[in-house]
Amino acid sequence: MPEGFNPTAVVVTLMLLAVTLVATYTAAKRTRTAADFWTAGGAISGRKNGIAIAGDFLSSASLLGISGLVFLTGMDGIVYAAIVCGIFLMVLFMMAEKLRNLGRFTFADALATRLQAGPVRIVSAISTLFICVFYLLAQMVAGGVLMEALTGIAFTWGVVVSAVLMLSYVLFGGMLATTWLQIIKAVSLMAVVGLLAILVLIRIDPNPLQVAHLASVQSALGDSYFASGNAYGSSLNIISMAVAVTLSAVGLPHVLMRFFTVPDAAQARKSAIWAISLIAVFNVLIIFLGLAARAALGDGGNAQAGAGGNLALPALAVFLGGGEGFGADLLLALVVAISIATLLAVSAGLVLSASSAVAHDLWSQAFRRPERQEIPVGRVAAVGIVLVTVGVTLLLGSGQNITFLSTLAVSIAASANFPVLIMTLIWRRMRTIGAVIGSLTGLISSLVLIVLGPLLWPTVAPLISDSLSVTAPFPLSFPILISMPLGFIGCIVGSLLSKEEIDDASFDELQVRALTGAGLDKDKVLSH
């Protein structure tokens, strides 16, 4: 890996960013109403939205993380990549069309069609803020580290520059700019990954199976390279990973929000299908590139790939470019530019979703202020959220292991939001108090189990008392196997204890509307 300042990488990154800023400028001119700001006026086509969703999901964690995982651990990385392909099938089967038929800007809109709006919006906003801020922190820390390693820009500056860029997308262009940013990124990401895969076939071996075989020969793990358990260890940990990953998007607010940017359920369906297909193609290619990195770099590649294997793909790009010179620089620069654009795009989506929870769910709906105040309030909230995140990121610094942050975000989404949403959609006896208790149990149990789990406990225990064992009291990295059932139990117990009358008519209305789109507010489609 070339150390220090890398001019080619910086130039290519700046060119890609220039394109996204032009898109933001164009989007800013078309963003006037609250509907424009939050959901691009509901006028994005299913195909574009699907590409944007794939863009959202194929973060630098997928690009660098999965290829690194395959590079380091072989089969566990492959299984992980395969499981990721099922994520949006869950969204398609359980959420996409029904949410589009019921909601306007946020998933809390769908809850409010049959439960009391005030309380459910407040708890949804709390969990949304937790999820977005934790996720954002993970992105910012990873981003600072990545910029430092790949372009030579100091961690602090990397974080500040990405915060300013990301805020400008959100503040000026709202959802339309964020969507275009995702589309530009997704398309360039697929192109780069495709190009690298072709180069592997040309430079290493035209037969993909031979590349895989070479990878196991080159790995120090030898025959165990293709056995499972190298990364996740115990059987229970493998199962909890698979369940957690599969259900990771059904409650993520910034992902659910994307389904409100299309005009109707048929387009929402199309979005999910595009997302599923692109993610599947991407993951098959990224498995291949991870194996190719091992085949090309051999076991000596461990040093180049870094501790977490995150730099395996950039190292492969350098190898494919001929090791040094302009070709290697250019391929590396492409990977760097895409990683940074990815990070900015995902962060912008998160900020938008968090500020929509503040401005739409809390300010205009729960506190009943006029809807026209949503954009200014949303902008103030966005600035506040980013300032807090940048502050915490700089305090944490680049040395921290932050994997627990994204695990935490995903666990809260699956344990606090998902049970409440699905029970509201399918269970006749669901009541407001059930939603409140379910959401809070899911949120609190995720937080507690992560602190007690192997990702965080070794850091936390010495802070409490020297005599505490650093062996985590809770064995699983992903707490979803426990916290999600607790979220469901919260919904059920809360609803059964509730004195609120069961409103059959409103449940029938929700079901009819969810399946047919009847009574859907079409105004925002016509306004564009």
Add this chain to the structure above:
Amino acid sequence: MASTTTDTDWTRLWASPDMQALRRDRRAFFAVAWTLFGAGFTTLIGVSAFAKQTMGSEIVDGLSVGLVLALAYITIVMVVTFWYVQRARVWDAMAARAIAGTRFTSRAESADA
């Protein structure tokens, strides 16, 4: 909100024959689709969790059992996705028929705002 009354008789709509046909068709699809998906998921994760070495045995050079299972899982996901698309086109028509001729009074969020 939940107590707001509307002119539309949603309960009658929900129980209408057209809606029941739609619900039956959806149930039939999801029963099979979830079973297929569940079978794929259980096989991949089951073997991965409980037969770790089996995952690594190579059928031919480079093609291990685990790789076949992973690719099979991705294929199942794609197959049920596209099968869903086909069924959903039929459901769109059935849903349109079920609510045809009904006038809707929009409530909830619009009444609330």
